[in-house]
Amino acid sequence: MNTPVDRRFDLKSGGAWRLGITALLLGWRFWILPRLGITLYIDEAQYWTWAQHLDWGYFSKPPGIAALIAASTALFGDGLLGVKALAMLCYPLAAAACWAIARRLYDERTAFWSALAVLTLPMFSWLGLFVSTDALLTLFWALALWAYLRALDGDRWGDWLLLGLFCGLGLLSKYTMAAWLGAAFLHLLAFHRHRLASPRPWLAAALALLILSPNIYWNIANDFPTLKHTADITLNKKAGGGFKALGEFWAAQWISFGPVLGSVFFIVLAQVRRSWRDERSRLLLWFALPLWILVSAQAMKSSANANWAAPAFAPAAIVVVAWIVQRERKRLLIAGLVVNLLLVATVYHWPTLLATVNTENPAKKSPFTRAQGWDELGRQLKPVLQAHPGSVLVADNRTLLAHMLYELRELNPPAASWNPSGVASDHYKLTTDLRPWLGKDALLITQDPPGEAFASRFARIEKLATLKAPLDAKTSRDMDVYLLHDFKGY
Secondary structure, three states: OOOOOOOOOOHHHHHHHHHHHHHHHHHHHHHHHHHOOOOOOHHHHHHHHHHOOOOOOOOOOOOHHHHHHHHHHHHHOOOHHHHHHHHHHHHHHHHHHHHHHHHHHOOHHHHHHHHHHHHHOHHHHHHOOOOOHHHHHHHHHHHHHHHHHHHHHHOOHHHHHHHHHHHHHHHHHOOOHHHHHHHHHHHHHHHOHHHHHOHHHHHHHHHHHHHHHHHHHHHHHOOOHHHHHHHHHHHHOOOOOHHHHHHHHHHHHHHHHOHHHHHHHHHHHHOHHHHHHOHHHHHHHHOOHHHHHHHHHHHHHOOOOHHHHHHHHHHHHHHHHHHHHHOOOHHHHHHHHHHHHHHHHHHHOHHHHHHHOOOOOHHHHOOOHHHOOHHHHHHHHHHHHHOOOOOEEEEOOHHHHHHHHHHOOOOOOOEEEOOOOOOOOOHHHHHOOOHHHOOOOEEEEEOOOOOHHHHOOEEEEEEEEEEEEEOOOOOEEEEEEEEEEEEOOO
């Protein structure tokens, strides 16, 4: 499967260009982030709170993302860039892995353009601004495929063990990595069945499970919260769905690929019989299409977010680039990359564009609005919290608690989720408990008036303030603060 290097391509200058473009794109992201006027998104803020208490599992995800943020903040601090830094590096590293994959399967020229395609995909360019489980998952998905190719070529123990390591770390990042393992088993069964008679692939699988085992034990000890949550969002959600949701999902995939490269990818799919006859494109599609099929089924059942199939873009991008390079359509390839960069630039600088054209009510038209205003609410809440040092911070939803715990990180206030039912429906309901604060006061942050559920469990309720963080001339993010006297218990 190893293909001789295309000597017509200048290896030295190609590598320099690749590293230079990678540095420029990464620098662009680090430069634009502080200028977007945002703080962390809800999931990022929640993951940051996880990182303050490292464990082998969390309510909705395995521990990889928390460990990544803990390492990132230890190196770069708890500011916006410090939280995001290592996650932002995952996508350039995934592009480097795709370069190694394409170089092994094709040649240096295809590898170079594959790396640039992955670096500039709208999907990864958007995700590259944030901390999400897709960062680690995409990286380990690509690294596992590279290790798998090495293992198939050389059948060395070291390569199979490396594969097991990447798969295990991928599982600790997101359970979706199990789809990669399933695809690999079926690929061996269909095309390399004799390898299954060797202990090497089985040892790789055993190593992956061994790496995951502390998370499995954590789930057992905590009544399987992560597995129940994963099953709930994938199997039990019944709203939406149908062909409309499926069409929306695939339209999002096309945009996430970019109009030019996305259109070429659909051509490759339309010619799937021809593509399947090529061992290299078949292998790459084998580790992309099953994930898209699974997420498409989820879209038909209820709904599916565009990023749920993010790792599939890595091998699929190589297929698209190889298709174009083999037909000597360099202008088409460059056009695809340029269009993608223009799309990315439009999104990155969207707030500036809205301000330039003097858009009315820009907060309603920006993809960054959900991450705006929380820092200002935190600044306004800080003196209120300092004025009541013996009170516990209480919130009736995870969004407020996650954001305020991050924004008030210097105070590190005691906090608990309001949970009279005792049902662990999110991370904070699982890990915090108001009952030890019996007889004490609480500071409630909420966006709804406290009703009878609060009135019957406290001696007195006193409204302290309504905090407002303007998002534009017409829109603000609001939060009420109440002092709840003398908690009586649930």
